[in-house]
Amino acid sequence: MPIRMDNVAIAVRDLDAAIAFFTDLGLTVLGRDEVSGEWTDTAVGLDGNHAKIAMLQTPGGQARLELFEYLHPEANEVPPAQANDIGMHRVAFEVDDIDEALAVAARHGCFPLRGVATYEDIYKLTYLRGPSGILLMLAQSLTKP
Secondary structure, three states, X not given: OOOOOXXXXXXXXXXXXXXXXXXXXXXXXXXXXXEEOHHHHHHHOOOOOEEEEEEEEOHHHOOEEEEEEEEEOOOOOOOOOOOOOOOOOOEEEEOOOHHHHHHHHHHOOOOEOOOOEEEOOXXXXXXXXXXXXXXXXXXXXXXXX
16 A cells, blocks of 8 residues: 655644744745634544644645644643654754754744754754744755765
8 A cells, every 4th residue: 555644734822923934944835724614523533623724845845744723622732742752753854054044943932952963974953942832853964065
């Protein structure tokens, strides 16, 4: 049976703020919608499911990110995931210039958890908290021509 990864979905507190953050990093909005009704209740498993959603795409279209803000039922606030938590860990993006990407993130109030590290002269990378406390990794290849 063939299978392919379609997208990663993340619930956020403020859809517009999350879209601004990710588009500033270079993603493109493919579309926005507001969804509700029996089909969403069935698909998601929540009665009265009502959410604003947006689908974003990385340059070149190799990856998509779905963001959604729950209107009903009210979103559950949970502590942000830590790197060693079981379950959804983080979303990683390769960037051409990590310093430029971190400057963009800083304009949104998002900073590295500890700093920027170098892995075996292959990558410069860091973890940071994005909108709604999303754990992100930014990595710059040091081996590309």
